[in-house]
Amino acid sequence: MVLMNTIRGGILAVVVAGLAVTVPAAAQEIAPSHLAAARAAVDAIDSTEQFDNILMNAATQIKSDLIGSNPDMQPQISDMVDDKALELAPRRADLETEVSRVYAKLFTEQELKDIAAFYNSAAGKKLLKQGPIASREMLAAADVWSNGILRDLRSKAAEGMSQLLAQNGSGATLPGGAALPTTTAGQASSQ
Incomplete structure:
Protein backbone atom coordinates (compact mmCIF):
# COMPACT_ATOMS: atom_id res chain seq x y z
CA MET A 1 0.00 0.00 0.00
CA VAL A 2 2.82 2.38 0.90
CA LEU A 3 4.56 1.46 -2.35
CA MET A 4 1.40 2.21 -4.39
CA ASN A 5 0.98 5.61 -2.70
CA THR A 6 4.63 6.40 -3.40
CA ILE A 7 4.23 5.42 -7.07
CA ARG A 8 1.01 7.45 -7.37
CA GLY A 9 2.69 10.40 -5.68
CA GLY A 10 5.63 10.15 -8.07
CA ILE A 11 3.37 9.95 -11.11
CA LEU A 12 1.32 12.88 -9.85
CA ALA A 13 4.49 14.92 -9.31
CA VAL A 14 5.65 14.17 -12.87
CA VAL A 15 2.25 15.12 -14.31
CA VAL A 16 2.08 18.34 -12.27
CA ALA A 17 5.65 19.24 -13.24
CA GLY A 18 4.82 18.56 -16.88
CA LEU A 19 1.77 20.79 -16.71
CA ALA A 20 3.78 23.54 -15.05
CA VAL A 21 6.18 23.48 -17.99
CA THR A 22 3.62 23.19 -20.81
CA VAL A 23 0.80 25.46 -19.64
CA PRO A 24 2.81 28.68 -19.38
CA ALA A 25 4.52 27.90 -22.69
CA ALA A 26 1.15 27.45 -24.39
CA ALA A 27 -0.18 30.64 -22.79
CA GLN A 28 2.87 32.66 -23.93
CA GLU A 29 2.73 31.19 -27.41
CA ILE A 30 0.61 34.10 -28.72
CA ALA A 31 1.92 37.63 -28.37
CA SER A 121 -14.74 48.56 -44.64
CA ALA A 122 -18.00 49.25 -46.49
CA ALA A 123 -17.37 46.32 -48.85
CA GLY A 124 -16.60 43.96 -45.96
CA LYS A 125 -19.72 44.98 -44.07
CA LYS A 126 -21.79 44.48 -47.21
CA LEU A 127 -20.23 41.04 -47.72
CA LEU A 128 -21.20 40.04 -44.18
CA LYS A 129 -24.75 41.27 -44.74
CA GLN A 130 -25.26 39.95 -48.28
CA GLY A 131 -23.05 36.84 -48.01
CA PRO A 132 -25.77 34.46 -46.81
CA ILE A 133 -28.07 35.58 -49.63
CA ALA A 134 -25.26 35.17 -52.18
CA SER A 135 -24.49 31.70 -50.80
CA ARG A 136 -28.13 30.64 -51.00
CA GLU A 137 -28.46 31.90 -54.58
CA MET A 138 -25.12 30.34 -55.52
CA LEU A 139 -26.31 26.94 -54.29
CA ALA A 140 -29.55 27.30 -56.26
CA ALA A 141 -27.60 28.21 -59.41
CA ALA A 142 -25.22 25.28 -58.87
CA ASP A 143 -28.20 22.95 -58.51
CA VAL A 144 -29.69 24.12 -61.83
CA TRP A 145 -26.26 23.89 -63.50
CA SER A 146 -25.55 20.39 -62.16
CA ASN A 147 -28.97 19.14 -63.30
CA GLY A 148 -28.26 20.51 -66.79
CA ILE A 149 -24.79 18.92 -66.84
CA LEU A 150 -26.23 15.57 -65.76
CA ARG A 151 -28.97 15.77 -68.39
CA ASP A 152 -26.53 16.73 -71.16
CA LEU A 153 -23.93 14.16 -70.16
CA ARG A 154 -26.61 11.45 -70.07
CA SER A 155 -27.69 12.47 -73.57
CA LYS A 156 -24.09 12.59 -74.89
CA ALA A 157 -23.28 9.24 -73.28
CA ALA A 158 -26.39 7.70 -74.88
CA GLU A 159 -25.23 9.01 -78.26
CA GLY A 160 -21.73 7.68 -77.65
CA MET A 161 -23.08 4.32 -76.54
CA SER A 162 -25.19 4.17 -79.67
CA GLN A 163 -22.08 4.70 -81.77
CA LEU A 164 -20.12 2.08 -79.81
CA LEU A 165 -22.87 -0.48 -80.19
CA ALA A 166 -23.21 0.29 -83.91
CA GLN A 167 -19.42 -0.18 -84.37
CA ASN A 168 -19.47 -3.49 -82.52
CA GLY A 169 -22.63 -4.75 -84.25
CA SER A 170 -24.35 -5.31 -80.92
CA GLY A 171 -28.04 -4.90 -80.23
CA ALA A 172 -29.04 -1.28 -79.91
CA THR A 173 -30.08 -1.04 -76.25
CA LEU A 174 -28.73 0.74 -73.21
CA PRO A 175 -28.30 -0.85 -69.79
CA GLY A 176 -31.71 -1.51 -68.32
CA GLY A 177 -33.17 -2.28 -71.74
CA ALA A 178 -33.83 1.34 -72.72
CA ALA A 179 -33.90 2.00 -76.44
CA LEU A 180 -31.18 4.19 -77.85
CA PRO A 181 -31.98 7.46 -79.59
CA THR A 182 -32.50 7.02 -83.30
CA THR A 183 -30.81 10.29 -84.24
CA THR A 184 -27.11 10.51 -84.96
CA ALA A 185 -24.82 12.83 -83.05
CA GLY A 186 -24.95 15.42 -85.82
CA GLN A 187 -28.73 15.39 -85.99
CA ALA A 188 -29.09 15.64 -82.20
CA SER A 189 -26.93 18.78 -82.00
CA SER A 190 -28.91 20.54 -84.74
CA GLN A 191 -32.19 20.07 -82.89
Whole structure:
Protein backbone atom coordinates (compact mmCIF):
# COMPACT_ATOMS: atom_id res chain seq x y z
CA MET A 1 0.00 0.00 0.00
CA VAL A 2 2.82 2.38 0.90
CA LEU A 3 4.56 1.46 -2.35
CA MET A 4 1.40 2.21 -4.39
CA ASN A 5 0.98 5.61 -2.70
CA THR A 6 4.63 6.40 -3.40
CA ILE A 7 4.23 5.42 -7.07
CA ARG A 8 1.01 7.45 -7.37
CA GLY A 9 2.69 10.40 -5.68
CA GLY A 10 5.63 10.15 -8.07
CA ILE A 11 3.37 9.95 -11.11
CA LEU A 12 1.32 12.88 -9.85
CA ALA A 13 4.49 14.92 -9.31
CA VAL A 14 5.65 14.17 -12.87
CA VAL A 15 2.25 15.12 -14.31
CA VAL A 16 2.08 18.34 -12.27
CA ALA A 17 5.65 19.24 -13.24
CA GLY A 18 4.82 18.56 -16.88
CA LEU A 19 1.77 20.79 -16.71
CA ALA A 20 3.78 23.54 -15.05
CA VAL A 21 6.18 23.48 -17.99
CA THR A 22 3.62 23.19 -20.81
CA VAL A 23 0.80 25.46 -19.64
CA PRO A 24 2.81 28.68 -19.38
CA ALA A 25 4.52 27.90 -22.69
CA ALA A 26 1.15 27.45 -24.39
CA ALA A 27 -0.18 30.64 -22.79
CA GLN A 28 2.87 32.66 -23.93
CA GLU A 29 2.73 31.19 -27.41
CA ILE A 30 0.61 34.10 -28.72
CA ALA A 31 1.92 37.63 -28.37
CA PRO A 32 -0.54 40.14 -26.87
CA SER A 33 -0.48 42.22 -30.08
CA HIS A 34 -1.23 39.10 -32.13
CA LEU A 35 -4.12 38.21 -29.81
CA ALA A 36 -5.42 41.79 -30.05
CA ALA A 37 -5.31 41.60 -33.85
CA ALA A 38 -7.19 38.30 -33.68
CA ARG A 39 -9.81 39.84 -31.39
CA ALA A 40 -10.27 42.74 -33.81
CA ALA A 41 -10.74 40.29 -36.71
CA VAL A 42 -13.19 38.18 -34.69
CA ASP A 43 -15.17 41.31 -33.83
CA ALA A 44 -15.10 42.53 -37.43
CA ILE A 45 -16.48 39.30 -38.88
CA ASP A 46 -18.99 38.67 -36.08
CA SER A 47 -17.72 35.09 -35.86
CA THR A 48 -19.25 34.47 -32.43
CA GLU A 49 -22.59 36.17 -33.05
CA GLN A 50 -24.16 32.77 -33.74
CA PHE A 51 -23.60 31.83 -30.07
CA ASP A 52 -25.40 34.84 -28.59
CA ASN A 53 -28.57 32.91 -27.72
CA ILE A 54 -26.96 29.94 -25.96
CA LEU A 55 -27.35 31.30 -22.42
CA MET A 56 -30.89 32.55 -23.07
CA ASN A 57 -31.92 29.22 -24.62
CA ALA A 58 -30.37 27.29 -21.73
CA ALA A 59 -32.23 29.48 -19.21
CA THR A 60 -35.51 28.92 -21.04
CA GLN A 61 -34.96 25.15 -21.06
CA ILE A 62 -34.01 25.05 -17.38
CA LYS A 63 -37.03 27.18 -16.43
CA SER A 64 -39.28 24.81 -18.35
CA ASP A 65 -37.78 21.76 -16.62
CA LEU A 66 -38.01 23.27 -13.13
CA ILE A 67 -41.48 24.75 -13.59
CA GLY A 68 -42.70 21.42 -14.97
CA SER A 69 -41.76 19.82 -11.66
CA ASN A 70 -42.89 22.78 -9.50
CA PRO A 71 -45.67 24.64 -11.35
CA ASP A 72 -46.79 26.43 -8.19
CA MET A 73 -43.39 28.22 -8.04
CA GLN A 74 -43.33 29.54 -11.61
CA PRO A 75 -42.65 33.23 -10.83
CA GLN A 76 -39.93 32.46 -8.28
CA ILE A 77 -38.26 29.90 -10.54
CA SER A 78 -38.33 32.27 -13.50
CA ASP A 79 -36.77 35.09 -11.48
CA MET A 80 -34.18 32.80 -9.90
CA VAL A 81 -33.04 31.31 -13.23
CA ASP A 82 -32.88 34.78 -14.79
CA ASP A 83 -30.69 35.98 -11.90
CA LYS A 84 -28.37 32.97 -12.25
CA ALA A 85 -28.15 33.49 -16.00
CA LEU A 86 -27.22 37.14 -15.50
CA GLU A 87 -24.44 36.04 -13.16
CA LEU A 88 -23.04 33.87 -15.97
CA ALA A 89 -23.40 36.48 -18.73
CA PRO A 90 -19.89 37.94 -18.23
CA ARG A 91 -18.47 34.56 -19.20
CA ARG A 92 -19.41 35.40 -22.79
CA ALA A 93 -16.06 37.21 -22.96
CA ASP A 94 -14.32 33.85 -22.40
CA LEU A 95 -15.72 32.65 -25.70
CA GLU A 96 -14.39 35.74 -27.48
CA THR A 97 -10.95 35.09 -26.00
CA GLU A 98 -10.92 31.43 -27.02
CA VAL A 99 -12.11 32.17 -30.55
CA SER A 100 -9.46 34.89 -30.81
CA ARG A 101 -6.84 32.31 -29.83
CA VAL A 102 -8.11 30.00 -32.58
CA TYR A 103 -7.76 32.76 -35.16
CA ALA A 104 -4.35 33.78 -33.80
CA LYS A 105 -3.11 30.23 -34.31
CA LEU A 106 -4.40 30.12 -37.89
CA PHE A 107 -3.42 33.58 -39.14
CA THR A 108 -0.43 35.85 -38.78
CA GLU A 109 -0.83 39.14 -36.96
CA GLN A 110 -0.67 41.07 -40.25
CA GLU A 111 -3.26 38.79 -41.88
CA LEU A 112 -5.59 39.39 -38.95
CA LYS A 113 -5.11 43.15 -39.26
CA ASP A 114 -5.90 42.89 -42.97
CA ILE A 115 -9.00 40.79 -42.27
CA ALA A 116 -10.24 43.29 -39.69
CA ALA A 117 -9.55 46.20 -42.03
CA PHE A 118 -11.47 44.58 -44.86
CA TYR A 119 -14.49 43.53 -42.80
CA ASN A 120 -14.66 46.96 -41.18
CA SER A 121 -14.74 48.56 -44.64
CA ALA A 122 -18.00 49.25 -46.49
CA ALA A 123 -17.37 46.32 -48.85
CA GLY A 124 -16.60 43.96 -45.96
CA LYS A 125 -19.72 44.98 -44.07
CA LYS A 126 -21.79 44.48 -47.21
CA LEU A 127 -20.23 41.04 -47.72
CA LEU A 128 -21.20 40.04 -44.18
CA LYS A 129 -24.75 41.27 -44.74
CA GLN A 130 -25.26 39.95 -48.28
CA GLY A 131 -23.05 36.84 -48.01
CA PRO A 132 -25.77 34.46 -46.81
CA ILE A 133 -28.07 35.58 -49.63
CA ALA A 134 -25.26 35.17 -52.18
CA SER A 135 -24.49 31.70 -50.80
CA ARG A 136 -28.13 30.64 -51.00
CA GLU A 137 -28.46 31.90 -54.58
CA MET A 138 -25.12 30.34 -55.52
CA LEU A 139 -26.31 26.94 -54.29
CA ALA A 140 -29.55 27.30 -56.26
CA ALA A 141 -27.60 28.21 -59.41
CA ALA A 142 -25.22 25.28 -58.87
CA ASP A 143 -28.20 22.95 -58.51
CA VAL A 144 -29.69 24.12 -61.83
CA TRP A 145 -26.26 23.89 -63.50
CA SER A 146 -25.55 20.39 -62.16
CA ASN A 147 -28.97 19.14 -63.30
CA GLY A 148 -28.26 20.51 -66.79
CA ILE A 149 -24.79 18.92 -66.84
CA LEU A 150 -26.23 15.57 -65.76
CA ARG A 151 -28.97 15.77 -68.39
CA ASP A 152 -26.53 16.73 -71.16
CA LEU A 153 -23.93 14.16 -70.16
CA ARG A 154 -26.61 11.45 -70.07
CA SER A 155 -27.69 12.47 -73.57
CA LYS A 156 -24.09 12.59 -74.89
CA ALA A 157 -23.28 9.24 -73.28
CA ALA A 158 -26.39 7.70 -74.88
CA GLU A 159 -25.23 9.01 -78.26
CA GLY A 160 -21.73 7.68 -77.65
CA MET A 161 -23.08 4.32 -76.54
CA SER A 162 -25.19 4.17 -79.67
CA GLN A 163 -22.08 4.70 -81.77
CA LEU A 164 -20.12 2.08 -79.81
CA LEU A 165 -22.87 -0.48 -80.19
CA ALA A 166 -23.21 0.29 -83.91
CA GLN A 167 -19.42 -0.18 -84.37
CA ASN A 168 -19.47 -3.49 -82.52
CA GLY A 169 -22.63 -4.75 -84.25
CA SER A 170 -24.35 -5.31 -80.92
CA GLY A 171 -28.04 -4.90 -80.23
CA ALA A 172 -29.04 -1.28 -79.91
CA THR A 173 -30.08 -1.04 -76.25
CA LEU A 174 -28.73 0.74 -73.21
CA PRO A 175 -28.30 -0.85 -69.79
CA GLY A 176 -31.71 -1.51 -68.32
CA GLY A 177 -33.17 -2.28 -71.74
CA ALA A 178 -33.83 1.34 -72.72
CA ALA A 179 -33.90 2.00 -76.44
CA LEU A 180 -31.18 4.19 -77.85
CA PRO A 181 -31.98 7.46 -79.59
CA THR A 182 -32.50 7.02 -83.30
CA THR A 183 -30.81 10.29 -84.24
CA THR A 184 -27.11 10.51 -84.96
CA ALA A 185 -24.82 12.83 -83.05
CA GLY A 186 -24.95 15.42 -85.82
CA GLN A 187 -28.73 15.39 -85.99
CA ALA A 188 -29.09 15.64 -82.20
CA SER A 189 -26.93 18.78 -82.00
CA SER A 190 -28.91 20.54 -84.74
CA GLN A 191 -32.19 20.07 -82.89
